[in-house]
Amino acid sequence: MTPLMNAWQAERIAVIGASEQPAKRGHQIVRALQTSAYNGAIYPIHPKAETIRGLPAFARMADLPAVPDLAVICTPLATVPDLLVDCAAHGTRVVVVVATAQPHERHLEQELRHVADEHGVRLIGTNTSGLLNPHAGINLAGMPTPTAGGLALVSQSGNVALSIMMQSMLYADSGLSGYIGVGNQTDLGFADYLGLFREDPATQAAMLYVEGVGDGQRFLQEVSRFTQTKPLVVLKAGKSQQAVAAVQSHTGSLAGNYRISADLLRTVGAYVVDQPEQLLPVAEVLSHQQGAPRGHWQVVTDGGGHGSVVADLMVDYGVDFAQTDTANPYDLAGAADDNPRVFADCIDAYLNRPEVDGVLVTGLFGGYHRRFDASLLEAEHAAAEAIVDTMRTTGKPVIVHSLYPVVDNPVLQALRAQGIAVVQSLDLAVRLMQALTWRARYRNRHPASLATAIRKRAVSEGAWLTEWEARHRLGQADLLSARDQSLMTHPGQAAEICHALGQQPMALKIMSPDIVHKSDVGGVMLNISGAEALSEAYGQLLHRVGAVCPDADLQGVLVTPMAKAGTELVVGFLNDVQYGSVLMLGIGGTWVEVLADVAFRALPVVENDVRDMIEQLDYKALVQGYRQSRPNDLDSLSRWVVRVADWYLKQDDILEMEFNPVLINPDGFAPVDVRIKAQHTNDRDAPQPNWNRMAP
Incomplete structure (x- = not known):
C-alpha cells in the first residue's frame, strides 16, 4: 500500500497545533474528527496543554504512544520544516500542511519541498482546505461531513468544494467517496490524487476543479489512466485574463491557456464543464x-x-x-x-x-x-x-x-x-x-476493458526481446530491411559499420534485455557521423548507461541510419485474452500516452481498415500531411501495416509488438523503434549465431 493510500485510510491521526480555541484551525480539525464518526486514534499535539476537547494532549511527536498514519500541521509556515523532520523521524510519511505562505515567505515552499524529499515525507498542501474520507469518518476540512458515496472531489478551491458538498447534501442518495484540497501543490498534486482515487474501490467517478497544475504532462497521463476505467468531470478555471490573475493571486499557480488545457483534457477522456453546479450532476449520471x-x-x-x-x-x-x-x-x-x-x-x-x-x-x-x-x-x-x-x-x-x-x-x-x-x-x-x-x-x-486486459496480460507473461533481436526477426520476414542495421559490440567495428550503412548520420541505441525504455536511461544518441565519432559515441553510450544501470546486461549498441523527419505514429499489435489479436494505430512518439489518440481494430485488417483508423484520429491532419505541398505516403504505410498484421497472426509466441515511432512523410515511412514481447519457451529456436555480428 502506498503511503498516500495508507494515510487516506489512517487509523491514527496527529493534529500538530491543536488548540482549545474554537476559532483556531487546530481546534476545528479535532472537533471535526470527533463529530464525523472517526473510530481511529486522535493525537492532539500542543507544547503546554494537558487535554484538548477531552483528549490527552502530547507535547511533541516523540511522546505519542504509536506512529500516526497521517499528521496535520496547523502551525505557521515558518515552523513547518522542523516539524516535517520530526514527523519523518517518528515514521509518519504523509503530512497535511494548512498554512499559507505570505508574500515574504515564498521561499519557504521550496524549503518544504526540499525537506520533504530529503526525509521521504509527502505533503498535501500548502494552503490546503484539507481532506475528507466519509467512508472512514476522516474529516480534516472542518466542513460538514457529506454522505458517503461514490464520487471523489479534488479541488483547488475550498469554497468551490463546499458548494458541491452542500449541493450533494440536498439529496439523500448523493454522496462523496472523498475530497482533497490540493492547495498550492508544494509536493503532491492532481496527478497523485487521481492515482489514489483510481485505485480506491469506493470511487466510481471523480470531479476536479482545476486552476493550475505543476507537471502538466504527468497530469494528462494520469487523467488518461483514470478515464480508461472511471468517468472524470473537470471544471477548468482561467478563461479570461481576469480569471488568470485571480488564480495566480489565489494559489500562486499558473492557469495556463484555457483552450489548450480544455482541449487536451478532452483528448485524454475528461468531460469538461463550464460551471461548478454542473460537476456533481454530470459525474453522478456518468457513474450510474x-x-x-x-x-x-x-x-x-x-x-x-x-x-x-x-x-x-x-x-x-x-x-x-x-x-x-x-x-x-x-x-x-x-x-x-x-x-x-x-x-x-x-x-x-x-x-x-x-x-x-x-x-x-x-x-x-x-x-x-x-x-x-x-x-x-x-x-x-x-x-x-x-x-x-x-x-x-x-x-x-x-x-x-x-x-x-x-x-x-x-x-x-x-x-x-x-x-x-x-x-x-x-x-x-x-x-x-x-x-x-x-x-x-x-x-x-479508447476501450477501457481492452486496454486494461492488454496491459494485465502484457505484464504477466513473456519477456521483451532486445531491439536487435526484434529487428532481426522482422528482417527475416522482409518486414524491415536487414541491411539498414548493425549491432556494434566493440569500437573497432566503427569503420566497417560506416562502410556498410553508407556515409550518413546514424542513430545509436543501447541493446540490453534488461532495458526496455532506452531513452529513460540515456541509452540513445543521434546524428553520429563518421567512423571516429561512431567509435567515441559507442564508448560514451556504454559508460553512461552502465552508470545508471550497473546490473544490466549490455549486449552492444544498435546502429541504424537516421530516419527522415516526419509525423510520429505508433503501430501496435496485441494479443488480448478477450478480443483476440488487435491492431492499435495512432499518434506516437512521446505523445502516445499523453494524447491517447489511438484507434483499435480486430485482426485481420485490410488497407481500408488502416485508412479508417487514421480518419478516426483527432489529429488525423498531422498524419495525412499538414500544410505541406504533398500528402504523406499513407498508401505505403497501409500496405506495410497489413503485411505486418498478417505475419503477426501467424506468430504463436509473440504476445505484443510495438513500432513507436513510425515516421511518415510524403516520401514514405520508417519504423524507428521496435519492441516485441515473446512467450517464455524452451523449445523456440535459439537466436541466430550471427546476431552478435554485423547484419549482412
Missing part, C-alpha cells in the same frame, strides 16, 4: 448510467414549449435526435394528466426500439399528484418503478427534467435512488445527454 456511441435520443414531453426549447438546446450541444415513426420531441398533450403511467408506457416503447439509444422526459412528471390530485401519487410511484425496470432491462439511459423539486418528493427521489438523473434545468438535462454520449464515444474509441 451508460450511453451509446451512436447517441440517438428521444424526447418525451407533456408540453410543447419544453419540447421546442429542448430541441434548440440539443442542436446547440450537438446531441442527435432518434429517427422514429413518431414526432421527436413527442408531446403527450395532456394524456398523462389523469394517468401518469402513460409516461412509463411511452418510455418503454421507445427504449425497446433499436433506433433509440436514450430518452429524456421533460415536464410535470413527479408533480401530477401535487398539481391535480393527491390520489395520483400511487400512479406516479408505479410509473417510476416501471421506468426503472425498463432502464435496467434495456440498459439504456433515462434523464428526467421535472418542474418540481426533488427534495421531499417521493416519486423523484425514488428515481434518483435507482440512478436516474432528475434535474430542474433543461440546459443541464441536455448537457447530461451530451455527457453520456460523449463518454460512450470516448470509451468506444
Whole structure:
C-alpha cells in the first residue's frame, strides 16, 4: 500500500497545533474528527496543554504512544520544516500542511519541498482546505461531513468544494467517496490524487476543479489512466485574463491557456464543464448510467414549449435526435394528466426500439399528484418503478427534467435512488445527454476493458526481446530491411559499420534485455557521423548507461541510419485474452500516452481498415500531411501495416509488438523503434549465431 493510500485510510491521526480555541484551525480539525464518526486514534499535539476537547494532549511527536498514519500541521509556515523532520523521524510519511505562505515567505515552499524529499515525507498542501474520507469518518476540512458515496472531489478551491458538498447534501442518495484540497501543490498534486482515487474501490467517478497544475504532462497521463476505467468531470478555471490573475493571486499557480488545457483534457477522456453546479450532476449520471456511441435520443414531453426549447438546446450541444415513426420531441398533450403511467408506457416503447439509444422526459412528471390530485401519487410511484425496470432491462439511459423539486418528493427521489438523473434545468438535462454520449464515444474509441486486459496480460507473461533481436526477426520476414542495421559490440567495428550503412548520420541505441525504455536511461544518441565519432559515441553510450544501470546486461549498441523527419505514429499489435489479436494505430512518439489518440481494430485488417483508423484520429491532419505541398505516403504505410498484421497472426509466441515511432512523410515511412514481447519457451529456436555480428 502506498503511503498516500495508507494515510487516506489512517487509523491514527496527529493534529500538530491543536488548540482549545474554537476559532483556531487546530481546534476545528479535532472537533471535526470527533463529530464525523472517526473510530481511529486522535493525537492532539500542543507544547503546554494537558487535554484538548477531552483528549490527552502530547507535547511533541516523540511522546505519542504509536506512529500516526497521517499528521496535520496547523502551525505557521515558518515552523513547518522542523516539524516535517520530526514527523519523518517518528515514521509518519504523509503530512497535511494548512498554512499559507505570505508574500515574504515564498521561499519557504521550496524549503518544504526540499525537506520533504530529503526525509521521504509527502505533503498535501500548502494552503490546503484539507481532506475528507466519509467512508472512514476522516474529516480534516472542518466542513460538514457529506454522505458517503461514490464520487471523489479534488479541488483547488475550498469554497468551490463546499458548494458541491452542500449541493450533494440536498439529496439523500448523493454522496462523496472523498475530497482533497490540493492547495498550492508544494509536493503532491492532481496527478497523485487521481492515482489514489483510481485505485480506491469506493470511487466510481471523480470531479476536479482545476486552476493550475505543476507537471502538466504527468497530469494528462494520469487523467488518461483514470478515464480508461472511471468517468472524470473537470471544471477548468482561467478563461479570461481576469480569471488568470485571480488564480495566480489565489494559489500562486499558473492557469495556463484555457483552450489548450480544455482541449487536451478532452483528448485524454475528461468531460469538461463550464460551471461548478454542473460537476456533481454530470459525474453522478456518468457513474450510474451508460450511453451509446451512436447517441440517438428521444424526447418525451407533456408540453410543447419544453419540447421546442429542448430541441434548440440539443442542436446547440450537438446531441442527435432518434429517427422514429413518431414526432421527436413527442408531446403527450395532456394524456398523462389523469394517468401518469402513460409516461412509463411511452418510455418503454421507445427504449425497446433499436433506433433509440436514450430518452429524456421533460415536464410535470413527479408533480401530477401535487398539481391535480393527491390520489395520483400511487400512479406516479408505479410509473417510476416501471421506468426503472425498463432502464435496467434495456440498459439504456433515462434523464428526467421535472418542474418540481426533488427534495421531499417521493416519486423523484425514488428515481434518483435507482440512478436516474432528475434535474430542474433543461440546459443541464441536455448537457447530461451530451455527457453520456460523449463518454460512450470516448470509451468506444479508447476501450477501457481492452486496454486494461492488454496491459494485465502484457505484464504477466513473456519477456521483451532486445531491439536487435526484434529487428532481426522482422528482417527475416522482409518486414524491415536487414541491411539498414548493425549491432556494434566493440569500437573497432566503427569503420566497417560506416562502410556498410553508407556515409550518413546514424542513430545509436543501447541493446540490453534488461532495458526496455532506452531513452529513460540515456541509452540513445543521434546524428553520429563518421567512423571516429561512431567509435567515441559507442564508448560514451556504454559508460553512461552502465552508470545508471550497473546490473544490466549490455549486449552492444544498435546502429541504424537516421530516419527522415516526419509525423510520429505508433503501430501496435496485441494479443488480448478477450478480443483476440488487435491492431492499435495512432499518434506516437512521446505523445502516445499523453494524447491517447489511438484507434483499435480486430485482426485481420485490410488497407481500408488502416485508412479508417487514421480518419478516426483527432489529429488525423498531422498524419495525412499538414500544410505541406504533398500528402504523406499513407498508401505505403497501409500496405506495410497489413503485411505486418498478417505475419503477426501467424506468430504463436509473440504476445505484443510495438513500432513507436513510425515516421511518415510524403516520401514514405520508417519504423524507428521496435519492441516485441515473446512467450517464455524452451523449445523456440535459439537466436541466430550471427546476431552478435554485423547484419549482412
